[in-house]
Amino acid sequence: MEMTMTPYRTKDLYYSAYLRVAGVPFLGAERTDHGKVVFLFEDQGPGAMRDLKRGYFSDQAKVSAMSFVQMIRAMKSLTFSTR
Known part of the structure; x- marks a missing residue:
């Protein structure tokens, strides 16, 4: 299974945009019930995603x-094109 x-x-x-340039596989985008767009990425695991986020937000x-x-x-x- x-x-x-x-x-x-x-x-x-x-x-x-940073995640895409950093090489994280992009799965798509969807619009929420409230009209916001959510971007979906292949989860690289909690450690990898935490490190990417830390690097981005700490300007490193x-x-x-x-x-x-x-x-x-x-x-x-x-x-603009996501429905």
């Missing part, structure tokens, strides 16, 4: 600035 993992979810567009994360900006644009576009 195959176990399915619960996806990692976040509403933070900029953090989502290292990703390409150009890739990050391009991904922000792509994620913004996705928020």
Whole structure:
């Protein structure tokens, strides 16, 4: 029997762009009942996700600035097209 993992979810567009640039597999986006967009990622395990979050919010994360900006644009576009 195959176990399915619960996806990692976040509403933070900029953090989502960072996760994508950092290489976390993106599963998609969905709109909540309240109209907010939630981004879904493959959960890399509690330790890995905690380290990614800590790196991002402590300003220690290292990703390409150009890739990050391009991904922000792509994620913004996705928020407008998600139903």
